[in-house]
Amino acid sequence: MKRQHILVSLLLPALVFLCDCHALLRRADVELNVQVPATADEREPRGAVTFHLLDADPITLAMRAGDDENEVSEMVHREHPKLRSLAGLLNARRREAYSLSSDVFLLLDQSKPLWQPRVVQTVSIDRLGHASFRRLKPGTYWIMGYVREPWAEAFWLQQLSVGSGATTVALNQSNALYSKIVEARPKFE
Secondary structure (H helix, E strand, O other): OHHHHHHHHHHHHHHHHHHHHHHHHOOEEEEEEEOOOOOOOOOOOOOOOEEEEEOOOHHHHHHOOOOOOOHHHHHHHHHOOOHHHHHHHHHHHHHOOOOOOOHHHHHHHHOHHHHHHHEEEEEEOOOOOEEEEEEEOOEEEEEEEEEEEOOEEEEEEEEEEEOOEEEEEEEOHHHOOEEEEOOOOOOOO
16 A cells, blocks of 8 residues: 555656646747838838737727726726727727727727736837747737837737647738828938
8 A cells, every 4th residue: 555655656746747848848939920010211120019919809808898896897997988888899890800990009008907917928029020929838819019100000919829839920011900101201300
C-alpha cells in the first residue's frame, strides 16, 4: 500500500509537468501586417499604432452595459446612458456589413472601463506595420486597433480563432470597420 502511495506521489507531479508542457507547446502566435491609412504625400507607414487583443467583443460588452450586476458596468451605464443604444446601432451596422462611423471612437472612450480589463495583450506596430501577439492559448479573440489623426482615421475589430501554430492577419483600409482619409496632411510652418 505504501509503495502504491509513493508511486502515485511521484507520478502525479510528473503527469502535471507533462500536461503543462503540452499546454505550452499548444501556444500560438498571431502576426499582424497592418497598412495604416496614409495621405497621398506620405511615403512610408507610421509606427506607434496600438492594437489590443481582447477575450471579448468590446461592442457587445458596451451593449450589455448595465445589464449585469457588475459595479463597473452599472457605473458606466449611469455616466453614459446612451452608450447601450450607440453600441446597438454600431453592432447592427457591423452585422449588416455597413461601415461604422466616427461614433466608434466615442463608444471606445465611454466603454473603456468595460473592455480594458478584457485585454489579453497589447502591441504597437513597427514602421513597416508589423507586430506580434505571442504565446496565446487556443481560443477566440478580438483584435482591436485604431488610428485617429487629423489626416486619417481608421478602426479595426476582427474576431480571430487561434489554434496551435502561427496565424497571420492582414489589416488595411478595405477591412477596417471605419476608415476616413483627408487628402492632404496639414503643414505646420
